[in-house]
Amino acid sequence: MKEFFENKRFRIFVLIILDFIVVYLSAMLALILRFDITTIPQEYYDGAVRSLPVYFVITIVVMWIFKLYNRVWTYASLSELVAVIKATLLIGVLFVCYHVLFQINMPRSYYFLICAFMATFFSCSRFAKVAIKNYKESRKSKNIRNYVMLIGAGSAANILLNELKSTAPDTVVVCAIDDNPNKKNKYMQGVPIVGNRNAIESSAKKYGATEIIIAMPSADAKSIREVIELCNKTGLPTKILPAVSSTLTSSLSKEIREVRYEDLLGREPVQVNQKGIHEFLHDKVVLVTGGGGSIGSELCRQIVGNVPKTLIIFDIYENCAYDIQNELKRNYPDVHIETLIGSVRDYDRMEDIFKEYKPNVVYHAAAHKHVPLMEDSPNEAIKNNCLGTLNVAKLADKYEVDNFVLISTDKAVRPTNVMGASKRICEMIVQSFANESQHTKFAAVRFGNVLGSNGSVIPLFLKQIENGGPVTVTHKEITRFFMTIPEAVSLVLQAGLFAKGGEIFVLDMGEPVKIYELAENLIKMKGHTPNGDIKIEIVGLRPGEKLYEELLMDEEGLSKTENQMIFIGQPIDFDEEKFFNELDDLIESAENNVPNIKELVTHVCTTYIITDNK
Known part of the structure; x- marks a missing residue:
């Protein structure tokens, strides 16, 4: 039974029947609105009723030309709405031509009203699935676990936002950050762009973000490092969309990863021949x-x-x-x-x-x-x-x-x-x-x-963090390349x-990195508070060790x-x-x-x- 109702021919048949009903209702409502239900002149009523079979034929032909019977309406978007409006306008023009050709007199306002009603009802009948789908998703909002702040409002962020909507039902993007001043207070797929990177900390609190995703794959390494440091101040887990070469063929949401210590270098990676x-x-x-x-x-x-x-x-x-x-x-x-x-x-x-x-x-x-x-x-x-x-x-x-x-x-x-x-x-x-x-x-x-080599400072710090601290730094001012x-x-x-x-x-x-700041960033990356739940302990320079x-x-x-x-x-x-x-x-x-x-x-x-x- 379920397969029968999901059959393509059955769905087309239902849409045709609905279009017949829409055309009939639109014609009657146009007359009622123009005159009043009790004072419709018999001439106009007869003209409308006599024209209905022709209306039906014109409607089916135009709708078929615009491919409005074989679209996937569950995922209908603005392009489908534009197609419905264009089809309705053409149908209205053909109604006028038919009446002129066969000398059927109707009030001029009738044509405007019938087009308005048809456009509204055609849209409602076809976008009902979208409305039902959105309603169901809103009912599921109680199950949302992740409230994401998106850093970046460019093309990659836009694609990522689309993917998150379809692949992550427990995730909702609550706001976006972008350094372009022209984007501030605008919306990206309904998500407010609330300011530049200086607004990261305050916006995370205001919108109740539980996670941050950095979607700036074309940004230079220095900017990425600065943004990561600002994100770390929020205390929220932060993920990143790295530079990807296959953005047109791969899923961006699958490219998202945890921020790594390599991202803290603050310079472009070396390129070789x-x-x-x-x-x-x-x-x-x-x-x-x-x-x-x-x-x-x-x-x-x-x-x-x-x-x-x-x-x-x-x-x-x-x-x-x-x-x-x-x-x-x-x-x-x-x-x-x-x-x-x-x-x-x-x-x-x-x-x-x-x-x-x-x-x-x-x-x-x-x-x-x-x-x-x-x-x-x-x-x-x-x-x-x-x-x-x-x-x-x-x-x-x-x-x-x-x-x-x-x-x-x-x-x-x-x-x-x-x-x-x-x-x-x-x-x-x-x-x-x-x-x-x-x-x-x-x-x-x-x-x-x-970074990450045997005996180097990063694995040592990560192990110390995993064990609950303290993280040991030899000197607060010590730096390393x-x-x-x-x-x-x-x-x-x-x-x-x-x-x-x-x-x-x-x-x-690039610039040498302060080991103390590196320790702080690694602690924040792991979701802890430096000198809060994870202590940083200064142990003094080791034999033979230089500050710089x-x-x-x-x-x-x-x-x-x-x-x-x-x-x-x-x-x-x-x-x-x-x-x-x-x-x-x-x-x-x-x-x-x-x-x-x-x-x-x-x-x-x-x-x-x-x-x-x-």
Whole structure:
């Protein structure tokens, strides 16, 4: 029975019957309104009744031409209403033509009245489903759980608003925010646009918002960060619609995600020459030392996407290497991947690898990087970072590797800890080999803290928040540069493409981020109140820790590359013979585990300043 009533032919039949009734009622009401029910002249009444069959035929034909019998009226909109009005006007014109042709006299006002009644009744009969649907939805309003404030009132927000109406029955958008002053006090699909970003906090309270969605996919990163910080002041959970390239084919509501810490960077993500990188790595043998670590594993992911001849994952930690090997073999079954276990300190083990596989490109990511741990075990920093880099650089030169790229750090600039000093020594090793090598192009890449990497501050803060606090910050004024893991790796790959020999590549990472403010934002992102339900505790600078990191020493200067966010720090000249003599002594002392290794480090890395932050 239900299928019968939902049958298309049955629905058309019902609409035709309704149109007959509408035409009859409109004709009678037009006469009644023109004269009065008791004083309608017999001539006009007979003319109207005699014309009804013709009215019916004209109506059906016009309605069919305008496709008003086969539309989905459940979702009728303004375009359907316009079509009904146009059809009614044409019907009225044809009624007049019929009466003139057959000399049927009717009052002029009759034609205006019948058209008005028909337009009203035609619309009512067809928009009844919409009214019923809206009524049912209003009855469901008791079940609404989310009252959303929308940040942005552009095309993306408009599409998103439509999708939320159809896909999220428990959600209603109560207001919108937009910085365009011309949009203030206007409406977007019935949603009031109440002001610019300065009205976020007050409007959230006024309209009872329970959630905020940032729908500004084309906004720059700085604006996004500023808006997120304003949203955080409301204490409401905030989601974001990121920049999407497939807005015409994908569902925007499915693209909405939680605000991530990457959104707090406040700068545009680095863009690289993907075509050039593909040509650089395609069909090459590529070795990644430290391939199981945070940076190394992402390097492997991006390298394997460029279809190298062989990818060699080298790491001392077999569990991490095993995990990335399985991931890559699952996603790229056609790429030849070798996973090898060993230490970069072991020259003979490394030489066996270079001799057997003859790599074309080497990315040297293997290193100890944790500042406080290396302060307690400084000899290990020298053994792993300095000796390891020296071994891999020697073998890259000996076996005529095309490109060697060292992963360095901003902590190598005027270092105040042994980890940073050891990485500065690594940069000097690379620079020296770049000056002497007849074949290999040596370069280093220097960047700041990597968001989400093992041992970095973000996972620590998130874990502390999850455990109910406190979140520990070493100093209220401490700042750091930040970048995402994919950005860091993209920079490393681009460096190999740009390298001519001896460069230190530096990323423009925007303004440094205050760690205390980062902690506050992360706490707010998780729906808590800083120093309310989650305390922030100042614990003091750790040994070797600086308040401010730098990306360049004054002497290095900057020169541009093709990529506007990547720069080259010019190498600083030094006595290479003296350097290697002192480096050999330093490595020998580290291997003998001498107690005063930090003093010896200052002889090799003259910019290193020993500190004691207690």
